[in-house]
Amino acid sequence: ILNVEQSPQSLHVQEGDSTNFTCSFPSSNFYALHWYRWETAKSPEALFVMTLNGDEKKKGRISATLNTKEGYSYLYIKGSQPEDSATYLCAFSTGTASKLTFGTGTRLQVTL
Amino acid sequence: EPEVTQTPSHQVTQMGQEVILRCVPISNHLYFYWYRQILGQKVEFLVSFYNNEISEKSEIFDDQFSVERPDGSNFTLKIRSTKLEDSAMYFCASSVGLSPGVEGAFFGQGTRLTVV
Numbered sequence: 001i002l003n004v005e006q007s008p009q010s011l012h013v014q015e016g017d018s019t020n021f022t023c024s025f026p027s028s029n030f031y032a033l034h035w036y037r038w039e040t041a042k043s044p045e046a047l048f049v050m051t052l053n054g055d056e057k058k059k060g061r062i063s064a065t066l067n068t069k070e071g072y073s074y075l076y077i078k079g080s081q082p083e084d085s086a087t088y089l090c091a092f093s094t095g096t097a098s099k100l101t102f103g104t105g106t107r108l109q110v111t112l
Numbered sequence: 113e114p115e116v117t118q119t120p121s122h123q124v125t126q127m128g129q130e131v132i133l134r135c136v137p138i139s140n141h142l143y144f145y146w147y148r149q150i151l152g153q154k155v156e157f158l159v160s161f162y163n164n165e166i167s168e169k170s171e172i173f174d175d176q177f178s179v180e181r182p183d184g185s186n187f188t189l190k191i192r193s194t195k196l197e198d199s200a201m202y203f204c205a206s207s208v209g210l211s212p213g214v215e216g217a218f219f220g221q222g223t224r225l226t227v228v
Contacts, residue, residue, distance in 0.1 A: 034216045042221060043116065044155075044203070049216040089155065097143040097207055099157040099168055100217060 002026050004092050006103035013080050013110055020076045021106040023090030027071035034100060035064055035075055036089040044089060047075075080110040114138045118204050118220035125194050125227055133189045133223045135204030143167070143207045144187045145217060146179065148200040155203070161187065194227045201225075 004025045013019050025033060032051045038044040048057040053068040061078045077084055087107045091100035117136045125131050137144050146158040159169045161179055178190045187206075191198055201224050205217040 032216070036219075044219045046216045046218065091155075097160070097162070097167075099145065099160055099170075100147075100155075101157065102147075102155040104154050 002092060002101045004090060004101050004103040006090055006106050008106060009104060010107040011109070013108070015081060015110055015112050017080050017110075018076065018078045019080055019108065020074050021088055023073045023075070023103055025071050025073070025090070025092040027068060029094045030068050030092070031095050031098065032093045033066055033073050034091040034093065035073070036091065037086050038089055038105070039086045077108075080108070082110050082112060084108060085110045116204055116206055116218050116220035118223050120223060121221065122224045123226070125225070127196060127227055128193050131191050131194055131225065133202050133204075133225070135187045135189075135220055136185050137187055137204065137206030138218055139185070141206035141208055141218070144181070145205040145207075146189045147203045147205060148172075149203070150197075150200045158189070194225075196227050199225060199227045
């Protein structure tokens, strides 16, 4: 059974704070690690898909790193804004078009 | 920007009734999926569909569930006789699948199914 864990479950930060979340996943049969941003009443939005050990990806103020040998990924948000408030999901896949196995998500709330 | 669309956004049904959840995947995508999230739990995989047949399904996807691609654009999930525990947010997703790059899956907004 593949188990993907995320921490913390929820996080409340002030505008301008930088923050990071963790996703841990099985290191065997690894193909890709996906990060999604999910706002209430909207579609989960793909942020990053990473496949190689040591991968680092960046999109504006959000970046992610990947360690496939030890089975973890970090998502960083620099200078959090209220519009960053969302649930951040990570998911693990074992093939190009295989199913995604999701973590529980980290719920981020950014206040002024 | 192309997107996955799902209808309806909310569905309330009586226990034992059949429901059909509808999805229009992104047009050039080849793989289609259904996931669901019961309130407070993880998003969980139900089924994947490729080349007009199921390619993988989870233990949740029992005989009460079926999927169909009745025409070139729609992808449906049918639950034959709904139970209270089927209440969840159901997500449709699609992916190119055969791309040498890794795009991941694109998700719809979900259908909130409430069984009463």
